[in-house]
Amino acid sequence: MDKNYYDICIKYIPQDIPSLKKLVSLMKYFGYKGVGIPKIILEQNDLPSFPIDIIFTNELKNTNSSKLYSQINNSSKKSECTIVVGDNEKNSRSIVETSGVDILSLPLDNKACSLDYVVAKFAADRGIALEFDLGAIIRYRGGKRVLAMIELKHRLMLARKFNLNLVLTTGAQSIYDIRSPHDLISLSYLVGMTKEEAINGMTKFPNDILYKKRNPNYIMDDIEIANRITEEIL
Amino acid sequence: MKMLPASLRPRNRYLVVEVISKNMVSREEILRETFEAMSSLFGDTISSECSIRLLKFANQKAIIKCTHMSTERVRAALATITHINGQRTIVHVVGISGTIKGATEKYINDI
Numbered sequence: 068m069d070k071n072y073y074d075i076c077i078k079y080i081p082q083d084i085p086s087l088k089k090l091v092s093l094m095k096y097f098g099y100k101g102v103g104i105p106k107i108i109l110e111q112n113d114l115p116s117f118p119i120d121i122i123f124t125n126e127l128k129n130t131n132s133s134k135l136y137s138q139i140n141n142s143s144k145k146s147e148c149t150i151v152v153g154d155n156e157k158n159s160r161s162i163v164e165t166s167g168v169d170i171l172s173l174p175l176d177n178k179a180c181s182l183d184y185v186v187a188k189f190a191a192d193r194g195i196a197l198e199f200d201l202g203a204i205i206r207y208r209g210g211k212r213v214l215a216m217i218e219l220k221h222r223l224m225l226a227r228k229f230n231l232n233l234v235l236t237t238g239a240q241s242i243y244d245i246r247s248p249h250d251l252i253s254l255s256y257l258v259g260m261t262k263e264e265a266i267n268g269m270t271k272f273p274n275d276i277l278y279k280k281r282n283p284n285y286i287m288d289d290i291e292i293a294n295r296i297t298e299e300i301l
Numbered sequence: 302m303k304m305l306p307a308s309l310r311p312r313n314r315y316l317v318v319e320v321i322s323k324n325m326v327s328r329e330e331i332l333r334e335t336f337e338a339m340s341s342l343f344g345d346t347i348s349s350e351c352s353i354r355l356l357k358f359a360n361q362k363a364i365i366k367c368t369h370m371s372t373e374r375v376r377a378a379l380a381t382i383t384h385i386n387g388q389r390t391i392v393h394v395v396g397i398s399g400t401i402k403g404a405t406e407k408y409i410n411d412i
Contacts, residue, residue, distance in 0.1 A: 205380060250376060253374075256377065257342075
């Protein structure tokens with residue numbers, strides 16, 4: 068189980084350094100390599116070093132289709148991962164047609180946010196991953212959980228059809244919503260996911276997103292700068 | 302009485318779980334929440350097939366016995382426990398073993 072597990076879509080916002088340390092120690096205890104934090108009130112430069120990788124994500128909600136490009140462009144400069152929440156079908160379509168989006172998040176409790184074929188295909192073609200929130204199985208009970216599981220199965224079916232990358236997350240709104248990677252794998256079995264798909268959703272796909280952002284030589288898929296000519300040589 | 306051969310004995314798994322909560326949790330509370338989570342997620346029929354037993358509980362750590370085929374189901378059900386006695390809680394599976402001795406030696410020393 069020595070894999071580089073990431074949970075980059077958590078919703079919990081640590082208010083101060085002790086709460087951030089508590090989150091980090093719990094994630095490390097559970098075996099995560101890195102955690103994505105939506106935003107932080109503290110200055111990023113003031114942060115102490117942590118034993119796991121901290122990824123600063125930016126979650127955009129209630130995006131206006133006409134201003135979407137500028138919002139995403141600003142966000143992608145400030146953060147390492149841009150997550151955009153699709154409020155309805157029209158909005159989701161605009162999001163997947165815009166460059167710079169890393170993860171598309173579609174809330175499971177809103178029927179208007181259901182994933183359709185067009186959005187799934189566009190997202191897959193543009194290398195945008197889809198958030199796969201298993202926290203819905205943890206948080207909800209009764210009919211709401213049944214509907215959430217039906218929607219997750221539908222998303223998994225579309226993801227398999229179009230080779231769409233799914234990023235597994237707990238969607239934690241508190242540190243008590245966090246679960247270990249193996250617990251998430253067990254939960255993913257409930258919606259028909261295989262072990263390999265679940266592991267890829269916590270290791271390969273988040274790593275791919277971070278690689279694109281952190282590697283200065285990366286241009287686009289399969290195109291990278293092999294040797295950078297330095298000023299000294301010139 | 303002669304012991305059953307190994308091939309005929311039921312295969313069990315022993316899950317070592319740790320309760321992470323602000324307050325101390327009693328044995329009855331963790332047992333009640335485990336059964337509630339199982340029947341809520343899978344229903345009573347499948348829950349009965351899992352043959353869950355809480356064997357030991359001390360220092361917020363427990364050993365839960367289940368059949369070897371239902372390990373993932375039990376693990377998923379334990380992950381859905383969010384509250385015990387009104388307090389936010391995480392039930393974290395520390396490890397799984399095929400024998401009680403193995404579970405105790407490998408994952409817990411103080412139980």
